[in-house]
Amino acid sequence: MPESELPEDVCEEATRLTRLARDAVDPDERETYRSARDDLVGEYDFVARVRDEDAVLVLHPAEWVDADGTVTPAEIDNIDRGVEQPLSGTGEEHEWDAVEEHNARLVAVVAEEHGADHAANARSFADFLGNHYVRRIETAGAPEVREFVEEYYPRNAWPTAEQRSILSESLTLLFDAADAEVPEYN
Structure with a gap:
């Protein structure tokens, strides 16, 4: 030990x-x-x-x-x-690189299993969480998800109408890929 x-x-x-x-x-x-x-x-x-x-x-x-x-x-x-x-960030050396690599793998799973629109939403959340909080997907709490959905996504993601309509499902798929549950953010 x-x-x-x-x-x-x-x-x-x-x-x-x-x-x-x-x-x-x-x-x-x-x-x-x-x-x-x-x-x-x-x-x-x-x-x-x-x-x-x-x-x-x-x-x-x-x-x-x-x-x-x-x-x-x-x-x-x-x-x-x-x-x-x-409790904020990951505590790892070279945090951002490690977080980005981890989150990118999860986005790739969503892309492979669920297509481009879900992958675009997943990538937007991964970018937000990595760049603003240096956190892995599965560590996101309700405040971060809420901030993403209400503030970041509408202003910075440039989603299509289809992507906007499936955002909640995309987040569920991304958290599923991380073997975690989406925090209740509504």
């Missing part, structure tokens, strides 16, 4: 669940995502918290926390055991 003691896929899933919780409108849905995240990292005796001032998910060993939930500096034996995951 890496020094952090948390497998990379666990860190990624905890980050995804935290983003979903932040974007959820329904308090019960928000709590469900947080609970799932806490259970996931709890299996490794880790705890999660969000540092709001810089939008970072912090994952660290439970032994660092005392009974009232405060991190006790004396308990920190090796700071490398903790993990910080940015």
Whole structure:
């Protein structure tokens, strides 16, 4: 196991669940995502918290926390055991290139399986999300999708009438290609 003691896929899933919780409108849905995240990292005796001032998910060993939930500096034996995951962007080096490559693969799946009009819509969303937020498709939350649909798409995508009429379906197909659900943005 890496020094952090948390497998990379666990860190990624905890980050995804935290983003979903932040974007959820329904308090019960928000709590469900947080609970799932806490259970996931709890299996490794880790705890999660969000540092709001810089939008970072912090994952660290439970032994660092005392009974009232405060991190006790004396308990920190090796700071490398903790993990910080940015909640905006991807946290990867060369972020934009990695995000663009990932999102372009998803757009290609939509193009191959569903045709040019859906692909054009998918490409517009990938451009918006990559250029404005440096985020992978599956990490987009309701605020980003809403901004795309209401502001970016009408002004910047230059869609045909056909493309406009199928936008919602195109987004569903793109998120399906990413094995994710479109956040409720309406």
